[in-house]
Amino acid sequence: MSVREEFDAWAADGRDKGMEERHWHTAKHVLARMPVEDGDRVLDLGTGSGYALRALADSTGMARGYGLDGAPEMTHNAREYALDASPAADLGFVVGDFGHLPFDDDSLDHAFTMEAFYYSADPIETLREVARVLRPGGTFHCAVNYYEENVHSHDWQEHISVDMTRWDASEYRDAFREAGLHVAEQDNVADTEIDIPPAGEFPTENWDSREAMVERYREFGTLLTVGVVP
Numbered sequence: 001m002s003v004r005e006e007f008d009a010w011a012a013d014g015r016d017k018g019m020e021e022r023h024w025h026t027a028k029h030v031l032a033r034m035p036v037e038d039g040d041r042v043l044d045l046g047t048g049s050g051y052a053l054r055a056l057a058d059s060t061g062m063a064r065g066y067g068l069d070g071a072p073e074m075t076h077n078a079r080e081y082a083l084d085a086s087p088a089a090d091l092g093f094v095v096g097d098f099g100h101l102p103f104d105d106d107s108l109d110h111a112f113t114m115e116a117f118y119y120s121a122d123p124i125e126t127l128r129e130v131a132r133v134l135r136p137g138g139t140f141h142c143a144v145n146y147y148e149e150n151v152h153s154h155d156w157q158e159h160i161s162v163d164m165t166r167w168d169a170s171e172y173r174d175a176f177r178e179a180g181l182h183v184a185e186q187d188n189v190a191d192t193e194i195d196i197p198p199a200g201e202f203p204t205e206n207w208d209s210r211e212a213m214v215e216r217y218r219e220f221g222t223l224l225t226v227g228v229v230p
């Protein structure tokens with residue numbers, strides 16, 4: 001199944017909003033770290049519901065946000081949600097693929113992605129594209145919950161028809177460097193908000209033990225790698 005087929009179905013049945021709710025727990029901390037200045041242009045790769053750009057429009061003086069997504073239904077919904085929110089910045093949602101970003105060289109200030117990068121058919125090419133469209137000094141905040149050290153994510157591929165790349169933290173750093181980005185920082189952003197029931201309630205439908213759930217959310221959380229264009 002293509003990205004379009006898979007994720008159009010997610011947008012149609014409301015999973016775009018479900019992801020927004022879950023991902024917000026850690027995405028908001030990543031967004032708060034982005035050095036967005038007044039007048040900046042920001043790209044969100046795999047924008048989904050577009051919540052990241054709406055949040056940046058509320059909290060920064062960015063001028064323009066571009067939400068790129070391979071699923072037209074996602075961009076359709078994101079456009080509607082942005083209209084409802086009437087954000088301060090000018091937000092645009094475009095259908096496109098991570099392999100060919102429809103932007104000029106050095107034309108953007110910062111880029112963000114949450115739970116989307118690993119769906120790229122060629123992640124190194126995507127990083128090269130990000131490095132190409134960002135201006136020198138521009139940053140790429142790349143956040144993923146599906147990665148090698150997070151053993152609790154390993155079976156996710158079984159439930160999704162699009163091929164996923166499962167790198168570990170060092171493979172992320174190596175790939176950023178191979179694509180020409182400096183690695184400014186890398187760490188794990190804990191999800192401190194998800195409700196973890198008391199031990200007596202385990203096993204639950206999704207978790208065998210409380211320890212496993214604590215490890216997944218409070219310890220592993222979201223892997224953030226930040227690249228800077230030299």
Ligand SMILES: C[S@@+](CC[C@H](N)C(=O)[O-])C[C@H]1O[C@@H](n2cnc3c(N)ncnc32)[C@H](O)[C@@H]1O
Binds near residue numbers: 027121
């Ligand atoms: C799991 S969702 C995450 C959405 C949002 N960033 C969030 O945090 O909720 C992944 C998104 O990336 C998009 N996507 C996946 N692979 C893509 C590709 N190769 N090119 C463009 N968009 C892609 C999907 O259509 C989907 O909307």
